[in-house]
Structures are given as C-alpha cells and as structure tokens.
Amino acid sequence: xxxxxxxxxxxxxxxxxxxxxxxxxxxxxxxVVVFYLCVVCLAAAGxxxxxxxxxxxxxxxxxxxxxxxxxxxxxxxxxxxxxxAPVDLYGLKDPLARVLDAIxxxxxxxxxxxxEGRRLTLILGGDKWGHDILTKVIKGSxxxxxxxxxxxxLATALGTVMxxxxxxxxxxxxxFFNWLYGVFTAIPYLLLIFAIAAVLQQKGVSTxxxxxxxxxxTGVFRLVRAEYLxxxxxxxxxxxGAMGASHARRMFIHILPNTSHVLLVQLSxxxxxxxxSEVILSFLGFGVPVDVVSWGSMLNEAQNExxxxxxxxxxxxxxxxxxLVTAFSLLTDALRDALDPKLKY
Amino acid sequence: MNLGAFLLRRLWxxxxxxxxxxxxxFFLFNWVGGDPAYILAGKMAxxxxxxxxxxxxxxxxPLWEQLLxxxxxxxxxxxxxSWATQEPVSAIFRTRLEPSLVLLIPMLLLxxxxxxxxxxxxxxxxxxxxxxxxxxxxxxVMSISLLVYIILGQYVFAFLLGWFPVKGWSDDLWRNLTTxxxxxxxxxxxxxxxxxxxxxxxxxxxxxxxxxxxxxxxKGLSETRILLVHVLRNAAIPIVTNVLxxxxxxLTGAFLLERFFAIPxxxxxxxxxxxxxxxxxxxxxxxxxxxxxxxxxxLGDLLYHWxxxxxxxx
Numbered sequence: 001x002x003x004x005x006x007x008x009x010x011x012x013x014x015x016x017x018x019x020x021x022x023x024x025x026x027x028x029x030x031x032v033v034v035f036y037l038c039v040v041c042l043a044a045a046g047x048x049x050x051x052x053x054x055x056x057x058x059x060x061x062x063x064x065x066x067x068x069x070x071x072x073x074x075x076x077x078x079x080x081x082x083x084x085a086p087v088d089l090y091g092l093k094d095p096l097a098r099v100l101d102a103i104x105x106x107x108x109x110x111x112x113x114x115x116e117g118r119r120l121t122l123i124l125g126g127d128k129w130g131h132d133i134l135t136k137v138i139k140g141s142x143x144x145x146x147x148x149x150x151x152x153x154l155a156t157a158l159g160t161v162m163x164x165x166x167x168x169x170x171x172x173x174x175x176f177f178n179w180l181y182g183v184f185t186a187i188p189y190l191l192l193i194f195a196i197a198a199v200l201q202q203k204g205v206s207t208x209x210x211x212x213x214x215x216x217x218t219g220v221f222r223l224v225r226a227e228y229l230x231x232x233x234x235x236x237x238x239x240x241g242a243m244g245a246s247h248a249r250r251m252f253i254h255i256l257p258n259t260s261h262v263l264l265v266q267l268s269x270x271x272x273x274x275x276x277s278e279v280i281l282s283f284l285g286f287g288v289p290v291d292v293v294s295w296g297s298m299l300n301e302a303q304n305e306x307x308x309x310x311x312x313x314x315x316x317x318x319x320x321x322x323x324l325v326t327a328f329s330l331l332t333d334a335l336r337d338a339l340d341p342k343l344k345y
Numbered sequence: 346m347n348l349g350a351f352l353l354r355r356l357w358x359x360x361x362x363x364x365x366x367x368x369x370x371f372f373l374f375n376w377v378g379g380d381p382a383y384i385l386a387g388k389m390a391x392x393x394x395x396x397x398x399x400x401x402x403x404x405x406x407p408l409w410e411q412l413l414x415x416x417x418x419x420x421x422x423x424x425x426x427s428w429a430t431q432e433p434v435s436a437i438f439r440t441r442l443e444p445s446l447v448l449l450i451p452m453l454l455l456x457x458x459x460x461x462x463x464x465x466x467x468x469x470x471x472x473x474x475x476x477x478x479x480x481x482x483x484x485x486v487m488s489i490s491l492l493v494y495i496i497l498g499q500y501v502f503a504f505l506l507g508w509f510p511v512k513g514w515s516d517d518l519w520r521n522l523t524t525x526x527x528x529x530x531x532x533x534x535x536x537x538x539x540x541x542x543x544x545x546x547x548x549x550x551x552x553x554x555x556x557x558x559x560x561x562x563x564k565g566l567s568e569t570r571i572l573l574v575h576v577l578r579n580a581a582i583p584i585v586t587n588v589l590x591x592x593x594x595x596l597t598g599a600f601l602l603e604r605f606f607a608i609p610x611x612x613x614x615x616x617x618x619x620x621x622x623x624x625x626x627x628x629x630x631x632x633x634x635x636x637x638x639x640x641x642x643x644l645g646d647l648l649y650h651w652x653x654x655x656x657x658x659x
Contacts, residue, residue, distance in 0.1 A: 183365030186635040190600060191615065195631050198619040199373050276490065280601065283492055284616060299492050306500050318493040325488035333484075 012261065012339075019338040026334025032327035036145060043142040052135040052293055060310045061126030063133075125312035127301060136293050137316045143294040145324070147208055148275035154213030155274075156267045159220025160259075164251050166221070167228025177221070184218050193277060197286040208287050212274045220266045227259040261339035268332040272325055279321065295321045348647075355646070359639050366635045371415050374624055375408065415628075424629045429621040434629050437614060444514060445610035447521050448599055452530045456537050457588050463538075464545035465572055468553060480546075483539035491536045495605045498532045512607040529602040544587065548580045555579075582652045589645045592637075 010018075020026050042048045094100075124133040166177035184192070196211045231237060232255070240254045275295075281287035282296025290297075295317045302314035403414050418424050424434035467476050503511040509528040515521055552558065553576060561571045603613035611630065618626035 179361055179365060182362040183369055186362055186366050186638050187631055188634060188638065191631060191634055194615060194619050195370070195373060195627050198622060198624070198627050199377050201622070279490055279492065284604075286619060296492075299490070299496065303496050306496060307504065314493070314496060318489065322485070322489040322493070326485050329484055329488055
C-alpha cells in the first residue's frame with residue numbers, strides 16, 4: 001500500500017499564510033515591518049548610518065525641504081557669539097579681551113567659520129550639535145526595535161516555559177506559578193519597571209532588555225498555561241507518553257508546536273508594548289545610557305528643541321515610532337485573524 | 346455561596362499574593378539593590394558614616410530581621426522619612442493623593458462617557474465605512490506615543506496659543522479643575538479612549554447578536570430604544586468591571602502627565618523618587634498600590650455579581 005500522500009492537505013501555517021495574503025491591510029503592514037527590520041539589520045551591520053555622533057551639519061541645521069529663511073535659522077551658535085556683542089557694556093572694557101585676543105592670535109584657523117565643512121541643511125535636519133537626524137532616527141530605530149524584539153523573545157520564552165510547566169504538571173507546580181503570576185500582576189506594570197530601574201543603578205541596553213523581559217511574561221504565561229491544560233490529556237499526547245516519550249519531550253516537542261499560533265500573536269503584542277515602554281523609560285532617563293540613541297532619548301532632546309521652534313527631531317522620531325507601532329498593531333490583528341479564523345470581531 | 350463566605354475566602358486567598366509582593370519588593374531593594382548606605386552617605390563618605398547609616402537603616406542585621414522591619418513598616422504605614430527631603434513618607438502620600446485624583450477622576454469619567462457613547466454610535470452603524478474608518482483611526486491614535494501628544498499639545502495649546510497654562514498647580518480645587526487640569530486631562534484622553542472604545546464596541550456587538558435583541562425588534566421597538574435600554578444595560582456589566590479594574594493602573598498611569606505639567610501628584614513623586622534613588626517612597630508606593638489593585642479586583646468581582654445575578658460567586 002502506498003502510504004505517501006500525493007496531495008497532502010495544507011498545514012496550519014500554509015492556511016494562515018493564504019489567509020494573511022488575502023488581507024490587504026495585513027500585507028501592507030507586514031511590508032512596513034519587514035522594511036523596518038531590514039533597516040535595523042543594515043544599521044546593526046554598520047552598512048548604513050555608521051556614526052550618528054559625527055557633527056555633519058551646523059547646529060540645528062534645518063531639513064532641506066524647508067522653504068525660505070534658511071540662512072537665518074542656519075547661523076551656527078559659535079558664529080553668533082563671535083560676531084555680535086549682544087551685551088551692552090556701558091562703556092566698560094571687557095576685562096578678558098586681551099586674553100581672548102591672545103587666544104585668537106594663537107589659533108588663527110579657529111576664527112574663520114567654525115562650521116567650516118559642515119552642511120547648512122541636512123535631509124531631515126540636524127539637532128543641537130549638528131548630528132544628522134536621519135542617521136539618528138535609523139540608529140534610534142535600531143536600539144528601540146532591538147530592545148523590543150529581544151525583550152519580547154525573552155518574555156515569551158519565560159512565559160512559555162512557566163506556562164508549560166504549570167499547565168502540564170498541574171498541582172503544586174501550577175499553584176506555585178499561579179502565585180507568581182498573581183504577585184507580578186498585582187503591581188501595575190510601569191510601577192514595577194520603575195522600581196526595578198531604581199534598584200539597578202547601572203544603565204544600559206541589556207539592563208532594559210532584562211527589566212522588560214523579566215516583568216513582561218505574565219500575558220504569555222496565562223495563555224500558554226490554558227493551552228497546555230487543554231492539550232495535556234489529548235490523545236496524541238497520551239499516545240506519545242505510551243510510546244515512552246519523556247515529559248520534556250511531550251511538553252516541548254509534541255505540545256509546543258500546537259500552541260505556536262498563540263505564541264506568535266503574543267510575541268507580536270509584546271514587541272509593540274515593549275517598544276512603547278522602552279521609549280518611556282529612555283525618555284525619563286532610566287533607559288539607554290547617553291552614548292546610545294533611541295526614540296525615547298530623541299524625544300527627550302526634542303522636547304527642549306521644540307520651544308526654540310526646531311520641530312524636526314520631534315517629527316522624525318515621533319513619525320518613525322508611530323508608523324512602526326501602527327504597522328505592528330495592524331499586523332498583530334491580521335495575524336490573529338489569519339491564525340484563528342474562529343475568532344471574529 | 347453567600348457573600349460573607351465569599352469575601353472571607355477571597356481575602357484569605359489574597360494573603361499569599363500580598364506576602365509575595367512584600368517578598369518581591371524586599372528581595373529587590375534589600376538584595377538586588379546593593380548597599381543603600383553608599384547612596385545616602387554621599388560622595389565624601391568615611392567608613393564611620395557608612396557604618397552609622399547601615400545601623401540606622403537596620404541593614405547590618407540579618408536578612409530575616411530586615412524583613413521583619415519591612416513588614417512592621419507596612420503594617421504601621423510608617424516608612425520613615427524620605428531620603429531626599431526628610432519629609433515623612435506617609436505625609437508625602439497624603440498630600441500627593443489629591444492632585445492625582447483631581448487629574449484622574451475627571452479623566453476616568455470622561456473616558457467612560459465618551460468611549461461608551463462613541464461605541465454605541467459605532468455599533469449602531471457597524472460594518473459601514475464610518476465604523477471601519479473610526480476603528481482604523483483609533484489604531485493610529487493609539488500608536489502615537491503619549492510623549493508626542495504631551496510635547497506637541499503643551500507646545501501648541503499652552504505655549505503658542507496660550508489657551509491653557511503651560512504647567513502648574515494651585516491650592517484651589519475649582520481653579521485646578523477648570524484651569525490646570527484641563528489640558529493634561531484632554532491629552533490623557535487622546536491615548537486612553539481608543540483602547541476602551543475598541544473593547545466596549547466588542548462588548549456591545551456581543552450583545553447585539555443575542556436573542557433578546559431579536560425579540561425586542563420583533564416587538565417593534567425602535568433601534569435607539571433597543572440600543573440605549575436593552576443592549577446598554579447588558580453591556581454595562583463588563584464595561585463597569587473594566588472601568589473599576591482600571592482604577593489602580595490609573596493611579597500610576599499619570600506618571601508622564603504629572604511630570605510634564607508639574608502636578609504634585611503621586612506619579613510625579615514616584616518618578617522623582619526613582620531619579621533620586623529614594624527607596625522608602627518607591628517601596629511604600631509599590632506595596633500600597635499592589636494592595637489597592639487587589640482590593641479593586643475584589644470590588645470588581647462583587648460588582649459583577651451585583652449587576653448580573655446570574656454570575657455565581659465562586
């Protein structure tokens with residue numbers, strides 16, 4: 001008898017992919033997310049945006065597309081201080097004028113335009129020190145997205161293992177993990193993050209990833225536990241047990257693939273949530289250190305720049321984040337619809 | 346099961362969770378956090394000072410004694426003084442609660458009112474282009490960071506147009522409500538309405554599919570009456586529970602608003618405490634907010650039962 005099936009029925013993922021392909025919004029958001037991920041990979045490899053700390057433009061260089069009054073806004077700070085004497089000296093002589101003249105005579109090359117070689121406009125403008133904002137946005141995306149992704153992977157892995165243990169073994173193991181879940185959900189999420197950030201004195205990208213990953217597992221845990229409760233007494237698992245599969249094998253080789261659709265949606269939800277949390281943490285100064293740029297630290301700088309009318313950094317960081325988060329949220333909805341067609345909203 | 350037995354059982358179940366929260370906070374601050382004496386002693390610390398501070402804080406004693414001290418602090422609500430300002434922690438929370446509530450209660454009421462109204466309207470014309478575009482818009486509005494709204498809103502409406510004060514707070518409740526809290530509340534609503542709207546819409550849509558709605562239609566009732574009287578009353582059960590469960594999160598949810606608008610509330614106090622490594626305040630806040638969360642959950646369950654007698658207390 002020929003066992004091989006000439007025309008196998010499509011699996012869950014094939015079906016889900018077909019459904020997703022029909023979802024135009026889902027495909028568009030997938031394209032946006034893939035684009036961001038490509039940018040992140042290229043930036044991480046150093047092929048684009050190699051060095052955001054280079055001061056390529058004049059201070060607050062406006063974006064190129066801004067019409068008119070460019071030379072007015074593009075006056076570098078050093079130049080204004082050198083040219084104009086804004087303080088009325090009331091006939092007093094500057095006591096340091098001689099020293100200043102001596103310094104100028106010693107360094108003749110510094111007197112001419114200090115902004116020599118710097119561009120007056122940049123594609124998306126420049127910040128206070130003349131860093132290129134386009135480069136900063138790319139580097140910031142790299143930081144924020146990588147933090148969100150890695151933290152989400154960590155949280156999902158933690159939640160999966162705990163949920164699997166709790167749901168599969170039941171009894172006191174279940175009680176223990178449920179207790180842990182109760183403890184972690186009793187404290188509001190942001191408050192817990194702040195408390196940990198206060199305790200861990202050192203700042204760093206890996207610190208944020210740890211904080212977010214160690215606190216964000218609760219949602220995954222609840223769902224995975226429910227899945228394991230459902231699956232553990234199903235016939236295929238009992239059959240695997242009868243054939244001598246160990247507990248670990250039954251849990252992670254047999255049951256886990258059947259919960260993967262839940263995991264994917266939760267992972268995607270977590271990425272969005274963690275990116276938002278990272279931005280808030282970095283904005284408040286509890287997140288990335290000063291030598292790393294993220295969307296949160298850019299928004300922090302932009303807050304002060306806006307009062308001077310320099311809106312481009314705020315616009316760049318805000319838009320980059322909004323587009324990604326929107327696309328990721330829509331993609332999550334589309335994934336959920338594609339993977340679980342029974343759910344209808 | 347009668348109410349008394351239910352309450353007793355739920356309160357009994359809270360004990361291990363609360364114990365866990367206490368242990369978690371203790372573990373974080375007394376074990377992970379390293380030695381706070383170095384933070385307190387400042388930059389020019391000599392060993393005598395450090396030993397002295399360690400003795401005062403009780404961290405030269407064994408861990409179980411420190412845990413006992415912590416538990417006593419929680420029970421007596423006496424966390425000592427703030428490390429940064431020497432103000433008693435209990436006084437800080439007492440005085441900072443009112444501004445937070447002045448900001449949050451209007452926000453909660455407005456959010457619920459607007460979200461329920463819009464959700465009803467959207468559910469009435471479900472599937473139309475209006476419904477779908479509103480839902481898409483709410484996804485986009487949700488995706489923009491609250492930070493961006495606050496920075497832009499403060500700049501445009503307060504700084505440029507001068508419609509509201511840029512920041513500040515007064516001692517007068519009415520003045521706070523009508524002047525200082527307006528812009529923060531509106532900006533907070535921008536972010537918080539969208540998720541509630543989506544949730545309430547599904548609650549209402551769940552009810553619209555029920556048999557009793559068909560019966561009401563068959564009786565010849567108008568669509569408005571069905572929505573406002575029959576559907577809303579049933580959908581109110583999950584909505585009220587959702588609002589109540591969101592209360593403790595609101596307490597800390599206004600971190601950013603309070604910070605930007607210089608509102609002397611609890612959220613701002615916590616951020617300041619994190620910036621200054623002011624551990625007593627953070628410890629107290631974590632433990633008490635966790636208690637409030639558990640109480641709110643219990644209240645939610647009770648209310649659920651009261652609104653819907655079909656739900657059995659278990």
